[in-house]
Amino acid sequence: MLRIAACGSIGLGSALLIAALLLSTYTSSRIxxxxxxxxxxxxxxxxxxxxxxxxxxxxxxxxxxxxxxxxxxxxxxxxxxxxxxxxxxxxxxxxxxxxxxxxxxxxxxxxxxxxxxxxxxxxxxxxxxxxxxxxxxxxxxxxxxxxxxxxxxxxxxxxxxxxxxxxxxxxxxxxxxxxxxxxxxxxxxxxxxxxxxxxxxxxxxxxxxxxxxxxxxxxxxxxxxxxxxxxxxxxxxxxxxxxxxxxxxxxxxxxxxxxxxxxxxxxxxxxxxxxxxxxxxxxxxxxxxxxxxxTEETVESQVNAARDERDRLALWSRVLPITFTATGLIALIGGGVLASFSLRTESALIDPGLDRADDDLYRGGAAEPVPGAEAETEKLPTQRPDLAPESSPPGSDPPQLGSAEPPRDSEPPDSSPPAGSSPPERS
Incomplete structure (x- = not known):
């Protein structure tokens, strides 16, 4: 859309400048x-x-x-x-x-x-x-x-x-x-x-x-x-x-x-x-x-007729050419600005890095980024807290960290030694 608007504005400005030239050279002599x-x-x-x-x-x-x-x-x-x-x-x-x-x-x-x-x-x-x-x-x-x-x-x-x-x-x-x-x-x-x-x-x-x-x-x-x-x-x-x-x-x-x-x-x-x-x-x-x-009435009538002729000539030989020239120049400048925005927008869509470089240019040059301020951070997974602080019974596997399966409810193991047996030796 920007490109179409730029082309239209430039075309309008060119047409107005050509019309102003024709009015000041060709049309005024016909008027x-x-x-x-x-x-x-x-x-x-x-x-x-x-x-x-x-x-x-x-x-x-x-x-x-x-x-x-x-x-x-x-x-x-x-x-x-x-x-x-x-x-x-x-x-x-x-x-x-x-x-x-x-x-x-x-x-x-x-x-x-x-x-x-x-x-x-x-x-x-x-x-x-x-x-x-x-x-x-x-x-x-x-x-x-x-x-x-x-x-x-x-x-x-x-x-x-x-x-x-x-x-x-x-x-x-x-x-x-x-x-x-x-x-x-x-x-x-x-x-x-x-x-x-x-x-x-x-x-x-x-x-x-x-x-x-x-x-x-x-x-x-x-x-x-x-x-x-x-x-x-x-x-x-x-x-x-x-x-x-x-x-x-x-x-x-x-x-x-x-x-x-x-x-x-x-x-x-x-x-x-x-x-x-x-x-x-x-x-x-x-x-x-x-x-x-x-007579005074005749003079006044003729002066008014002469002024009307002057106004008609001024309209076609000065007012319209000047107006068309000024409007045409504004349209050409506006078309150039729109064309510049169109190119920048197209470049940003194709390669975002080019647009970032333009942003650096508008900030006054390529400044060295502050450490940690603009660096990308890595998200670490959150550890699940240990809900069973007691040690596991002998012969059982230790619980896996990060396991999504919750611990099953069970009877606590009997920690008293069997009858007739002596306590184990402390190593």
Whole structure:
């Protein structure tokens, strides 16, 4: 039984050590992947200058300053989503909170992108665009949405696991191309250490408009990127009926606070500017110029999601490997001890002298035994006491010592001499 227990303990310890090695090398890399159950709503609020959509049907377009705005992103997982890739569908909208229903909607876009679950990079090539955007529809349009293939490159809506302190290409679905997100430093967000990245699209680092992007139209006729209207509609001096064509431009600045372990964006600020102009660097009519920041509820939710991802990674990459290693070493040592006891027990059963020699070893060496203390003694038979002290009569055999037969009861012999005889002579 000791031998079986020793083999079992050694086998268990070896298995635990192998499992710890696999967890720390192979399994942890399989765990560090974008989850497939993402379903969240990210909300940012702020203020800015925005167009009054009701004035579009009038003779002069009106813009309002310091209006309250809210930006909302609805993120869900779509097909294909498997062990290698995940597809995110993100619906983004910006609306004025001082207007009701559709009258307050300023911007809306539905973006779909397929990401590598490990690197968070878009999966695209010459044959596969890796994403799409929905073609804009009118408020009363009941037709199904139409997806326009759009090639995505770089990161989208997430950063990779174990984010590094470097620049990453981050895709902008409005500009339809990636721009660098540059590492700026570490900051604490609700007790979580994060990396802050900044992205400039058309702006310089100090917020100056330097190279705005011409708005890429989603229509073949470019109806949403170039607009021709009377000068009075644009609010320009001169002939009010003169037809003026203006081009729509876009520029933005973003800051991301990223959990470096899971790549989750826990907080975001965005300054976006949509405007019409004849000269790219001279805005003439602002459509929406706003700055929004993630709400406290959104930040708390994202921080909790990042902590959950951290705990999951720590469980499989540190806690379980360390636990399995410690338990495996204990099992191996225990198996070695049991094996030693098994050999000693077997030796004692085969040759008791070997076990006695081991006992002498544990007593500190082979000491010379004390005379008589440990010597084997010989048991002597006990003599029966003489129960008949008188001498036996002449001619009879003396009693045998140790005889088991008891003496028979008899008449004592007559010791007087016969009549007429003389006493015997004393020799």
């Amino acid at each position: 560090a992947r974008i989850p497939l159950d993402i379903d969240t709503t990210l909300v940012s609020d702020g203020s800015g200058t925005a167009i009054d959509s009701a004035s579009l049907s009038e003779q002069h377009i009106v813009t309002n300053k310091n209006v309250p705005l809210v930006s909302q992103q609805q993120v869900t997982v779509e097909s294909p989503a498997n062990a290698v890739v995940v597809t995110l569908q993100v619906g983004t909208s910006v609306r004025r909170t001082d207007r009701q229903k559709d009258s307050g909607l300023l911007l809306a876009i539905v973006d779909t992108v397929t990401l590598n679950r490990e690197t968070a990079m878009s999966v695209s090539d010459d044959a596969h665009t890796g994403g799409a955007v929905q073609k804009p529809r009118g408020f009363n349009d009941e037709s199904p949405p139409t997806a326009i293939p759009l090639r995505h490159e770089g990161l989208s809506y997430r950063f990779p696991f174990h984010t590094e302190k470097k620049s990453y290409p981050y895709f902008d679905p409005i500009a339809q191309k990636p721009f660098d997100a540059n590492y700026e430093g570490e900051e604490d967000v609700n007790g979580l250490t994060t990396y802050r990245f900044t992205q400039n699209i058309g702006y310089s680092a100090d917020g100056k408009l330097v190279a705005p992007v011409k708005y890429p139209s989603l229509y073949a006729s470019e109806d949403d990127s170039k607009v021709t209207a009377p000068a009075a509609m644009w609010g320009l001096p001169g002939d009010p009926m003169e037809q003026i064509t203006m081009t729509r431009y876009y520029a933005a600045q973003r800051s991301f606070w990223v959990d470096p372990v899971s790549g989750t964006i826990v907080k975001e600020t965005e300054h976006a500017n949509h405007y019409f102009a004849r000269d790219a660097l001279k805005p003439e009519l602002t459509m929406a110029d706003y700055e929004v920041t993630s």
